[in-house]
Amino acid sequence: MKKPTTALAEVDIDAIHKALANPVRREILAWLREPETYFADQELMLEHGVCAGRIDARCGLSQSTVSAHLAALQKAGLVTTKRVGQWVFFKRNEPVIEAFLAHMNAQL
Structure with missing residues (x-):
């Protein structure tokens, strides 16, 4: 089995389970796995991640709802953020x- 590159002590398993319990959050993570497919229209290069506004537009939900979903993913450590000027970009962690x-593979 491949050893994880992040110490398990740094991973909040319960927070991740909570974040993944919502289908919108799972969908956002799936989109971020292939940003060139789902966010090809982003003007800035995808190396920074995907702009929060693009994720908002793709979700079709209110900006505040998408922000709450992104905050839950960030709190769980599943995504990282980078601020560039006034924009915030998200990438999978x-x-x-x-x-x-x-951990799940070893425990189940």
Whole structure:
């Protein structure tokens, strides 16, 4: 089994479970796995991540609802953020996701 690159002590398993309990959050994570497919129209390069406004538009929900979903994903450590000027960009936090999956694989 591949050893996770993030120490399990840094991964809040319960927070991740809570974040993943919502289908919108799982969908956002799936979109962020392939940003070039789902957010090809983003003007800035995807190396920074995906702009929160693009995620809002794709979700079709209110900005405040999407912000709450993104905050839950960030709190669980599943995404990272980067501020560039007035914009906030989101990326999947692959080391945390890998550590969580390794934990689940070992426990179940």
